[in-house]
Amino acid sequence: MLFYANIKTYPAVFRSFTGLDVPEFESLLAYFEKAWDELREEAADANKDRQRRGGGGAVPTTLRTHEDRLFFILVYLKLYPLQVVMGFLFGMSQGRANEWISRLGTVLQKALGMAGALPARDPVSAKRQFEASTVREFIIDGTERKTQRPSENERQKTYYSGKKKAHTLKNDLVVDTGSYTVAYLSPTVPGKTHDKVLADQCALEFPPNSVLFQDTGFQGYAPSGAIVMQPKKKPRGKELTVAEKIINRVISKTRVIVEHVIAGVKRSRIVKDVFRNTRKGYDDTVMELACGLHNRRCRHRHA
Known part of the structure; x- marks a missing residue:
């Protein structure tokens, strides 16, 4: 054992x-x-009216x-x-x-x-987390993880992700670039939900003059208080200018931080492998635990 x-x-x-x-x-x-x-x-x-003394039953071995x-x-x-x-x-x-x-x-x-390691889960707590940041630079990105195929037809359609070609769960994360931690974790939703749609539903607010890096999957997302930095798409039939390519490269070098953070979160294989647990709400709980463990590791190792 x-x-x-x-x-x-x-x-x-x-x-x-x-x-x-x-x-x-x-x-x-x-x-x-x-x-x-x-x-x-x-x-x-909660059980103070019980008649038998607590601690009874079989002794755990x-x-x-x-x-x-x-x-x-x-x-x-x-x-x-x-x-x-x-x-x-x-x-x-x-x-x-x-x-x-x-x-x-x-x-x-x-x-x-x-321990103060859990990410914020609502807009009010998220804003406090953002204000506590030392650099005020953040990255938002979505992440998907596979789940078992639902038995009901409607749930199969809802959870099927065309991008992953599998049934998935999705979360949006906001990462603090100064600490490499997850500052905010969105609710867990079916994988079919678009990244920007989920971000709009979260209704986040950032401190004034904060910088928010995002990819083209969040096209049109402009939360209150944030200066949005997003790569420019290549126009159809045309080429990007040299200056635009340089700016895209700079943004991409910063955005790679979020990929490292997501990889750190998914060191917990419960949010990397196909999720099997059917307990209601547990798919959201384990993602929060995985983010909390990642944040705890980062703060302990970079203290």
């Missing part, structure tokens, strides 16, 4: 299993413990420590194995593994929020 105490002595292997170095894991562990305790207190308050609990959920997000495989690796049944994944995902989400 896998235990944190056994694998932490192999740093390269530990990073491959979790996506974090041991010091990064231990710094996140403090927030994880606090989040676990707070959620237990909230559950106790695995995941007894906070270290093993955090290690468990990070392994699941990073490697995204089948739940029956997770159960085998950690000495439990598939059903119990499913319960732990659900519970610990909530704890990790709260812990990353305490």
Whole structure:
């Protein structure tokens, strides 16, 4: 069985299993413990009228420590194995593994929020994030990830992406070029949704004189407060001028940052491989967790 105490002595292997170095894991562990305790207190308050004393039932034989609990959920997000495989690796049944994944995902989400690593999810919080940036230069881009083919015909049409030739989920991300972190993450929508349509629905506002880099998929998108920098398309039957080519090259060199950030987010294979979980809303939760883990890595390594 896998235990944190056994694998932490192999740093390269530990990073491959979790996506974090041991010091990064231990710094996140403090927030994880606090989040676990707070959620237990909230559950106790909600069930204060219960007649039996809390803590009854079978004694868990695995995941007894906070270290093993955090290690468990990070392994699941990073490697995204089948739940029956997770159960085998950690000495439990598939059903119990499913319960732990659900519970610990909530704890990790709260812990990353305490650490200030989660991206903003609404326009008001996003504007505060943008104002806190040291460079006030941002990049917006969309990203898709495959999901299982829906069984209903209408959902199949909605989730089918002609670009990817597969059924996908889509998010727009706004990246802070100063910190290489995800400042804002849009709601998760079906892959058929156009990048600009989703951006318009988010109704973001930027601080005055902010610079926003975007690709031609956001043609016509001009949010409040932002100076938009977008490559110019080659006119049909004509050529771009030398100056226009130079400007396009400069914009592209800056925009490549967002590709690096998305690659960092998708180090968590749960948002890279075909998404299999059917729990309602979990497709959005795991994307937020993956962005939070990426932000935590960036801030810890570039502190």
